[in-house]
Amino acid sequence: MSGWVWAGVAALGGAGACSRFLLDSLIAGRFGRDFPLGTLTVNASGALLLGLLTGLALEGNLLVLAGTATLGSYTTFSTWMLETHRLAEDAEVPSAFINIVLSLAIGIGAAALGRTIGAHT
Amino acid sequence: MNEDCLKLTTYFGERDRTPEGLLADELLDIYGGHRLQASVLLRGVEGFGRLHHMHTDRLLTLSEDLPVVSIAVDTRERIESMLDVVLQIKRRGLITIERSRLLTGEIGPVQLPEQLGEATKLTVYVGREDRAFRTPPFVAVCDLLHRRGIAGATALLGVDGTMGGRRARARFFAGNAGVPMMIIAVGSGERIARVLPELGALLPKPLLTLERVRVCKRDGELLATPHELPGTDEHGLAIWQKLMVYTSHRATHNGRPLHMEIIRRLRESDAAGATCLRGIWGFHGDHPPHGDKFFQVRRHVPAVTIAVDTPERTARSFEIIDELTHEHGLVTSEMVPAMSAMSEAEQRGGLRLAHHDF
Numbered sequence: 001m002s003g004w005v006w007a008g009v010a011a012l013g014g015a016g017a018c019s020r021f022l023l024d025s026l027i028a029g030r031f032g033r034d035f036p037l038g039t040l041t042v043n044a045s046g047a048l049l050l051g052l053l054t055g056l057a058l059e060g061n062l063l064v065l066a067g068t069a070t071l072g073s074y075t076t077f078s079t080w081m082l083e084t085h086r087l088a089e090d091a092e093v094p095s096a097f098i099n100i101v102l103s104l105a106i107g108i109g110a111a112a113l114g115r116t117i118g119a120h121t
Numbered sequence: 122m123n124e125d126c127l128k129l130t131t132y133f134g135e136r137d138r139t140p141e142g143l144l145a146d147e148l149l150d151i152y153g154g155h156r157l158q159a160s161v162l163l164r165g166v167e168g169f170g171r172l173h174h175m176h177t178d179r180l181l182t183l184s185e186d187l188p189v190v191s192i193a194v195d196t197r198e199r200i201e202s203m204l205d206v207v208l209q210i211k212r213r214g215l216i217t218i219e220r221s222r223l224l225t226g227e228i229g230p231v232q233l234p235e236q237l238g239e240a241t242k243l244t245v246y247v248g249r250e251d252r253a254f255r256t257p258p259f260v261a262v263c264d265l266l267h268r269r270g271i272a273g274a275t276a277l278l279g280v281d282g283t284m285g286g287r288r289a290r291a292r293f294f295a296g297n298a299g300v301p302m303m304i305i306a307v308g309s310g311e312r313i314a315r316v317l318p319e320l321g322a323l324l325p326k327p328l329l330t331l332e333r334v335r336v337c338k339r340d341g342e343l344l345a346t347p348h349e350l351p352g353t354d355e356h357g358l359a360i361w362q363k364l365m366v367y368t369s370h371r372a373t374h375n376g377r378p379l380h381m382e383i384i385r386r387l388r389e390s391d392a393a394g395a396t397c398l399r400g401i402w403g404f405h406g407d408h409p410p411h412g413d414k415f416f417q418v419r420r421h422v423p424a425v426t427i428a429v430d431t432p433e434r435t436a437r438s439f440e441i442i443d444e445l446t447h448e449h450g451l452v453t454s455e456m457v458p459a460m461s462a463m464s465e466a467e468q469r470g471g472l473r474l475a476h477h478d479f
Contacts (some may be wrong), residue, residue, distance in 0.1 A: 023180040032385075033167075034377075067125040079181045084180050088418045090378050091371070 005061050009069040016074035035095060036083040044106045046075030051111035055118020124383050126223040127200040129193045133214030134395055136186040144212050145189055149281045152193050153288035153377050154240055155203045159281035159328050160193040161301045163283025168396035169388045184476045188396045194221055197336040217429055218459040218472055221332040233314045241313045241338045243306045246284055246328040250298035259302055259402055269316045272450055274306035275367055275403040275423040287324055292302055307453055338452040347439050347454030348479050350432040358475035361457035362435035364428045366442055370420040372449035379449060380424040386441045387428060395428040
């Protein structure tokens with residue numbers, strides 16, 4: 001990888017993280033703190049976009065920049081896990097369980113949908 | 122016992138800044154510079170202010186600006202002489218002043234004034250660790266209070282503050298032994314008075330305050346409603362009221378921790394604000410003092426929810442809290458003789474103490 005690609009990874013990675021923060025705050029601020037909808041939306045939309053990119057058969061530096069850098073920092077596994085654990089800590093085991101199952105179902109569905117759309121365009 | 126002391130409490134956001142730096146640092150620098158008898162900075166876990174913006178440690182992005190509370194106690198002259206400096210800071214948040222009684226040094230048999238007879242809030246300031254104890258001081262204090270039949274106590278961890286005039290601030294890589302903590306206990310005046318000499322003997326440098334409270338509810342039983350206070354005293358100075366709800370993380374309502382439901386319902390009402398603090402150790406009633414264990418999912422620590430408002434809105438908030446605490450929790454009310462709400466643009470309410478006998 002050239003120096004320009006490394007610089008691109010840094011810049012787009014930062015942009016991905018910032019978009020997550022903005023979208024998550026917007027959703028959490030509007031729909032409250034009872035269920036981590038912000039992180040779910042971020043992860044589901046990230047899965048859809050990554051599915052789309054691979055469906056479009058993006059490869060090489062473009063996939064690194066759009067997939068690994070941008071969507072990699074946009075989506076978050078750690079926040080999903082942390083917020084699930086916080087729900088369990090607050091004795092909200094049903095919500096914690098729903099947060100895991102719903103994220104998995106919506107996430108895999110979104111990635112599959114993205115791939116299908118990508119492959120047909 | 123010094124009868125004429127004041128407690129200055131400020132409620133604001135962890136990330137609130139002044140041109141000089143973080144507001145929390147600036148306030149604690151002032152308290153340290155004035156060598157206050159007791160001051161402590163507590164980090165909240167959830168809350169909202171006048172704009173009803175939610176802050177909570179449950180969601181990562183909403184936890185980047187959690188509520189904090191700073192408390193400063195000293196004699197009336199020393200607090201009043203510091204007040205101008207504190208008020209000069211352009212900032213957001215809430216400031217209250219309450220009357221308090223401060224006990225330091227050797228504590229002999231104590232005859233409590235009649236005012237404290239109904240119920241008393243005892244606050245004990247201790248360092249996180251002390252070599253004189255085999256267990257941390259807050260554990261020893263909670264054990265003693267439990268043995269003497271006090272209704273409940275909650276230990277809150279401070280991250281900065283002063284004790285006996287000395288500043289101690291928690292650092293990431295440090296033992297933090299001298300960093301102040303506060304233990305809040307509520308009980309009948311008579312029982313609290315009896316335990317005071319023992320607390321004095323237990324602690325190397327006792328630092329305690331006593332305040333008048335009314336116990337409104339205990340374990341679901343309605344004992345009294347908050348005092349019906351007028352909006353202003355006879356000189357036209359505004360009177361405010363404070364509700365405090367002591368619950369356990371284990372107590373739930375509709376499957377959610379009770380303290381979170383209280384914050385949620387108050388936020389949906391027209392309440393001016395509320396802040397929730399999580400304790401690290403404590404007890405209620407007959408249960409022996411406890412905290413969290415290392416291997417566990419569900420938390421067991423106590424939580425304290427605080428709401429300061431006009432007497433009129435306090436009565437409405439109490440109705441909400443009364444409904445939610447139909448099984449668990451200790452609810453107390455207090456009069457707050459001075460409060461000021463500040464934003465960058467304006468300041469509402471003054472800090473001259475109102476007088477009202479009840």
